[in-house]
Amino acid sequence: MDKREFIKKVDQAIITEEDAIPVYSRHLKTIIFWSGLGEEKEKRIKAYLDVLINDTRKHIRIFESIKKFVK
Amino acid sequence: MKKKIYLIFGIFGFVALGAYMSARFTFLLFPGLDWGDKILAILLIMAEFHLALHSLGFMIYITRKSSGATKKRRSAHIDSNNPPGVAIIVAARHEPKHILEETFTALRGVDYKNKELYLLDDSSLKSFKSQANQIAKKYGVKVFRRVKRHGAKAGIINDFLQQVKTPYVAIFDADQNPMPDFLKRVIPIIHGDSKLAFIQTPQVYTNIDVSQIAKASAMQQTIFYESMCEGKELGEAMFCCGTNVVFKKEALLKIGGFEENSITEDFATSIKLHLEGYKSCYYNHATAFGMAPESLPAYFKQQARWAAGDAQVLRTLLGLWFRHPIKTFKAMTLFQWWEYFLSSTFYFVGWSFFILMITPAIYLIFDKPSFFLAPEIYLASFLPYFGIFTLAFYSTMIERNYKLKDIYRGVILSFLTFPVYMKATLAGFFDRKMKFQITQKGKEEVFPQIALWPYYLMILIYIVAFIFGILKLETNFYAVLINMFWILYHLFILFHVFQLNSNPNFSNEWYTATKRI
Numbered sequence: 001m002d003k004r005e006f007i008k009k010v011d012q013a014i015i016t017e018e019d020a021i022p023v024y025s026r027h028l029k030t031i032i033f034w035s036g037l038g039e040e041k042e043k044r045i046k047a048y049l050d051v052l053i054n055d056t057r058k059h060i061r062i063f064e065s066i067k068k069f070v071k
Numbered sequence: 072m073k074k075k076i077y078l079i080f081g082i083f084g085f086v087a088l089g090a091y092m093s094a095r096f097t098f099l100l101f102p103g104l105d106w107g108d109k110i111l112a113i114l115l116i117m118a119e120f121h122l123a124l125h126s127l128g129f130m131i132y133i134t135r136k137s138s139g140a141t142k143k144r145r146s147a148h149i150d151s152n153n154p155p156g157v158a159i160i161v162a163a164r165h166e167p168k169h170i171l172e173e174t175f176t177a178l179r180g181v182d183y184k185n186k187e188l189y190l191l192d193d194s195s196l197k198s199f200k201s202q203a204n205q206i207a208k209k210y211g212v213k214v215f216r217r218v219k220r221h222g223a224k225a226g227i228i229n230d231f232l233q234q235v236k237t238p239y240v241a242i243f244d245a246d247q248n249p250m251p252d253f254l255k256r257v258i259p260i261i262h263g264d265s266k267l268a269f270i271q272t273p274q275v276y277t278n279i280d281v282s283q284i285a286k287a288s289a290m291q292q293t294i295f296y297e298s299m300c301e302g303k304e305l306g307e308a309m310f311c312c313g314t315n316v317v318f319k320k321e322a323l324l325k326i327g328g329f330e331e332n333s334i335t336e337d338f339a340t341s342i343k344l345h346l347e348g349y350k351s352c353y354y355n356h357a358t359a360f361g362m363a364p365e366s367l368p369a370y371f372k373q374q375a376r377w378a379a380g381d382a383q384v385l386r387t388l389l390g391l392w393f394r395h396p397i398k399t400f401k402a403m404t405l406f407q408w409w410e411y412f413l414s415s416t417f418y419f420v421g422w423s424f425f426i427l428m429i430t431p432a433i434y435l436i437f438d439k440p441s442f443f444l445a446p447e448i449y450l451a452s453f454l455p456y457f458g459i460f461t462l463a464f465y466s467t468m469i470e471r472n473y474k475l476k477d478i479y480r481g482v483i484l485s486f487l488t489f490p491v492y493m494k495a496t497l498a499g500f501f502d503r504k505m506k507f508q509i510t511q512k513g514k515e516e517v518f519p520q521i522a523l524w525p526y527y528l529m530i531l532i533y534i535v536a537f538i539f540g541i542l543k544l545e546t547n548f549y550a551v552l553i554n555m556f557w558i559l560y561h562l563f564i565l566f567h568v569f570q571l572n573s574n575p576n577f578s579n580e581w582y583t584a585t586k587r588i
Binding site for chain 2: 015019020024026029030031033
């Protein structure tokens with residue numbers, strides 16, 4: 001693996017963070033509706049998923065810093 | 072306890088249905104009817120009989136399921152370092168970029184070592200072709216294009232099958248997002264049985280808060296996948312629903328690929344596979360999530376395609392029965408035939424709804440009766456049948472945690488689709504050309520008022536009939552009253568169309584959640 005390949009991998013990780021977490025979270029947020037867990041639990045799970053989405057922002061920033069550092 | 076309740080529902084349901092239909096048929100044979108009366112009466116009883124058969128089908132599903140019946144499937148051991156190859160394909164034509172991007176994000180995330188991702192790009196516009204190339208580059212996807220167009224989605228998949236090397240092909244619509252464990256769950260099952268041609272998994276719509284149509288449509292899908300398909304699985308009669316499905320390539324090639332002459336190629340191909348002795352499996356676990364039609368025009372387009380396609384298949388099946396009755400009968404089990412009968416006749420429900428709606432109005436306006444039960448016999452035989460089936464249906468749904476108002480919305484929407492079903496089943500059955508229409512997502516779309524003319528016409532007829540009813544109330548009190556009740560009931564349903572014909576809410580979190588962060 002050379003520097004270019006490494007940056008490519010980081011880019012892929014950024015895509016995954018940027019796209020995948022919101023996609024999965026969005027579906028999960030909705031399917032709670034079908035689960036019959038009750039409003040209280042629904043709210044809490046949605047809040048957890050929001051934490052995940054917010055963490056994604058941090059992860060992307062870290063990946064961007066790694067890229068800058070390598071370049 | 073629950074098992075017992077459903078068993079009681081089942082037994083009483085069968086008895087009540089039998090009693091009601093016997094009463095209806097017996098009184099129909101009464102002498103002294105003129106031809107006008109007879110035609111109307113026969114049409115009405117056919118409509119009721121059609122609905123009764125489908126209700127019976129539903130009752131059989133829940134009774135069998137509640138009796139604890141399950142289908143045992145053998146799973147093969149799969150070496151996780153070297154599993155059988157799977158080509159994951161998305162056939163797309165002029166799909167919005169962001170929808171394809173989300174799908175390939177999810178597909179890329181599918182945890183499976185020997186997977187290959189393909190975008191079967193059928194776009195004719197240059198901008199969409201270049202968009203497909205961009206997506207391919209970004210997500211590491213191979214683009215497949217065909218040289219000569221034939222047979223819509225089925226055609227491009229068939230061309231693709233000729234060159235793909237993997238033994239399995241997983242098919243997804245452009246808006247379906249599988250979870251990472253999708254292939255790890257289904258491949259061991261299909262790999263464990265050489266006669267198993269495909270595994271279908273449910274479609275779960277998650278854009279339900281975008282519009283009332285999306286929610287109602289999602290509810291309908293849920294009823295289909297969680298109750299009916301489970302029943303079909305027990306009878307080895309599950310058909311392919313076109314997406315979230317894995318096929319054995321060898322089985323598809325053996326029957327000559329997907330059926331290209333049908334607009335519901337998935338359903339038509341399933342029959343070919345079953346007739347050839349292959350099996351199918353329904354894996355009832357939510358492993359992929361997607362988008363429901365969001366507007367009334369989009370929903371009607373989707374339903375028209377399904378209705379016409381299923382009617383086309385009915386025509387094909389009748390042709391087979393007519394030409395080779397014994398050979399055709401022997402090709403599938405009785406239960407499979409029953410299931411295919413239900414599936415291929417379901418969308419004729421539009422005609423049944425229309426007949427049920429128009430006959431009370433004809434009675435009130437023209438004094439033409441089509442129903443010959445004395446009011447007390449009608450109430451004594453109809454109410455138990457209607458009550459038990461309605462109760463069984465709603466309690467099954469509520470047991471699965473669905474809210475009454477959501478189930479109700481799904482049922483209303485199905486009823487309101489009657490003009491679409493009528494037109495599409497006619498076109499399909501008589502093989503009239505219907506354009507293959509893709510249900511567009513993420514697009515603002517409402518019907519202009521003029522396009523809702525069938526509803527305005529029905530409402531007008533009902534208002535006139537209701538006035539006639541008031542004037543005739545003294546002549547035959549109970550019969551007129553019952554017909555006036557049905558008029559009000561149907562009017563109530565019809566008015567929902569104006570509420571449902573509204574634009575989706577694209578500022579909903581479902582859309583904003585995936586915007587770049």
